[in-house]
Amino acid sequence: VPTVWNTFLTDDQSGLVAGVISYRSDVGDLIHAYLARPEGPGPFPGVHHLPGWDEIYREIARRLADHGYTVLAPDLYCRHGHGQPDDVAAMVRAAGGPPDDDVVADCAAARDWLRALPTSNGKVGIMGSCSGGRHAVLAASRASGFDAVVDLWGGGVVASPEQATAQRPVAPIEYTADLTAPLLGIFGDLDSSPSPAEVDQHEAELRKHGKKYAFHRYPDAGHGFFYYHRGIYRPEAAMDGWQKVFAFLAENLS
Amino acid sequence: MCTTISNTAPVDGAGKGGAGWFPISVVNVGFDHATGSRFEHALLLDFADPDRGPGARVAVELDLESGRALIAALQATIEAAELSGAPV
Numbered sequence: 077v078p079t080v081w082n083t084f085l086t087d088d089q090s091g092l093v094a095g096v097i098s099y100r101s102d103v104g105d106l107i108h109a110y111l112a113r114p115e116g117p118g119p120f121p122g123v124h125h126l127p128g129w130d131e132i133y134r135e136i137a138r139r140l141a142d143h144g145y146t147v148l149a150p151d152l153y154c155r156h157g158h159g160q161p162d163d164v165a166a167m168v169r170a171a172g173g174p175p176d177d178d179v180v181a182d183c184a185a186a187r188d189w190l191r192a193l194p195t196s197n198g199k200v201g202i203m204g205s206c207s208g209g210r211h212a213v214l215a216a217s218r219a220s221g222f223d224a225v226v227d228l229w230g231g232g233v234v235a236s237p238e239q240a241t242a243q244r245p246v247a248p249i250e251y252t253a254d255l256t257a258p259l260l261g262i263f264g265d266l267d268s269s270p271s272p273a274e275v276d277q278h279e280a281e282l283r284k285h286g287k288k289y290a291f292h293r294y295p296d297a298g299h300g301f302f303y304y305h306r307g308i309y310r311p312e313a314a315m316d317g318w319q320k321v322f323a324f325l326a327e328n329l330s
Numbered sequence: 331m332c333t334t335i336s337n338t339a340p341v342d343g344a345g346k347g348g349a350g351w352f353p354i355s356v357v358n359v360g361f362d363h364a365t366g367s368r369f370e371h372a373l374l375l376d377f378a379d380p381d382r383g384p385g386a387r388v389a390v391e392l393d394l395e396s397g398r399a400l401i402a403a404l405q406a407t408i409e410a411a412e413l414s415g416a417p418v
Contacts, residue, residue, distance in 0.1 A: 159384035162365045166376050167384040169331050170338055170358035206363070207331040231332035241334055269332050299332075299370060300363070307368055 080143065080322040081315060091115035092141045094134075099150075099189045102181035108151040109186065110134055112141035119197035121223075121329035122190030124183065125149045126208030130161045132303060143322060145329070146193060148186050152179055152211070172243040173207065176214060183215035187222060199223045199329040201257075203321070206231065206300060210248055213259070217251035224328035225259045226321055229299055231269030234277050252281045258288040260324040262317045264297030264310070292320050333371070336360040345377040345388035352386055355379050367391040 084090060094112040101107050110129060114120055123145045125137055137147040153168045155178070168174060183202060190200045201224035204212035209230020216225040227233070235247035259282065263275050270278070275291065282289045294301065294313040301310040302317060337359045345354045354377045364372035366389070373394065378387035392400065 157384050162389075163384040163387060165331060165365075166358065166360075166374065166387060166389065167378075167380065169336055169360050169362060169374070170356075170376065170378075170380075172336065173331055173334060210332075232334070239334070244334065308370060 080319055084142075089116070090142065092138060094138055094141065099148075099185060101178070102185045103178060105155060107182055107185070108154050110137055110149040110151070111147070112137040112149075113146040113195070114141055114144055116195075118146075118193075118195030120144055120146045120195050121197050121325070122146045122148065122187075122193070122200040123325065123329070124186045124190060124200060124202045126152065126183075126202070126204030126211045129153075129164075132305060140325075145325065146190060146195060148190055150182050150186050152182060172241055175243045176245065179211050180215050180218045183211065184219040184221070187219070197329075201226065201325055201329050203228070203325075205229060205302065209233070213255075214248040214251070216257050216259075217248060217255045220254070220256045222257040224325060225255070225257045226324065227259060227261045228302065228317075228321075229263050229267055229270065231267075231299070233270060234274040249278055249281050252278075252287065253285050255282075255285075255287055258324075258328055259290075260320065261289065261291040262320060263291065263293045264299060264301050264313070265293050265295045266298035269299065290320075290324065292317065331362060333360075333362045335362065341377070343377075347386065347388050349385075352382060353379055354388070355381070364391050365389075367393075369393055373397040 092114050096108055097111045098106045098108050123140055125147055129151050133149055137149045140147045152174050153164045156167050187200050200222055202212045202216055202222050203226035205228035209227040210232045212225050213227050213233050216222045233248045265272050279291055297310040297313040298308050300308050302314045303309055339357050341357050343354050344351050356378055358376040360374040362374055372391040375390040376387045
């Protein structure tokens with residue numbers, strides 16, 4: 077895959093359309109989602125991005141759309157009301173986070189919504205960062221039918237039974253045998269959630285079950301090192317990580 | 331939202347947010363990714379009225395040392411208040 081960054085041709089027809097839609101989750105609720113898609117008839121692969129609606133995630137959705145993907149970013153916190161993203165996240169955090177069962181249902185419906193588009197090429201991936209990385213692994217393991225999974229430093233994929241909560245009763249690693257899609261993982265060695273030891277444990281489980289995966293680790297990066305609005309941003313690692321993401325999506329969704 | 335560390339306590343009082351004073355009924359105390367401070371993770375204190383929606387909160391982010399200092403200051407103030415005999 078050639079270098080991705082800044083390789084547009086100056087005379088490309090590269091418009092995109094973005095805005096809020098709603099779709100029906102597999103548990104029946106209507107869910108808001110931010111949709112970003114290239115203009116034109118396609119065919120375009122779909123990517124379903126998590127966890128939510130902070131400004132940077134909308135930007136990531138548009139970035140992926142700029143590179144030829146139809147992106148649906150569901151508002152997994154939709155059931156808790158609306159307001160500024162950090163206020164809604166605070167309310168959801170106090171409630172223990174979105175229940176895993178709801179997340180899987182919302183993601184499965186989003187997968188089907190993307191695949192049903194007339195512009196779809198039939199392929200749908202799921203990608204998330206932080207808690208969204210955990211959700212991506214969880215949803216792809218419990219609901220089959222995804223063609224690629226990208227886990228960006230998802231914390232809590234590995235968890236002890238003592239860490240189980242009503243919302244998160246089972247750690248996603250327990251479903252590894254059921255994962256059918258190839259998995260890309262991007263991690264920083266300075267991260268504490270997931271720690272390097274937890275990434276090792278996840279990798280061992282994937283290997284044990286003969287899963288197709290690729291993990292990339294960055295020694296000078298911690299958690300969330302793509303986030304340019306935080307002090308944790310590591311530009312060289314982030315640019316290399318983005319290159320890995322685009323190469324993986326191109327390989328599995330084209 | 332990576333840690334799932336969160337506790338809630340009922341409270342009776344009021345907080346001042348962007349739209350002025352409003353009653354508060356809970357304080358949510360979490361430890362997770364910071365939003366407004368420079369910390370990677372922080373104590374997240376939200377004095378809130380969930381019935382008024384997600385925006386009805388007064389948010390504070392502190393590091394752990396600051397949290398301990400807050401507990402000590404609260405404790406000292408509560409003890410002095412009780413000694414003073416002044417009514418709530």
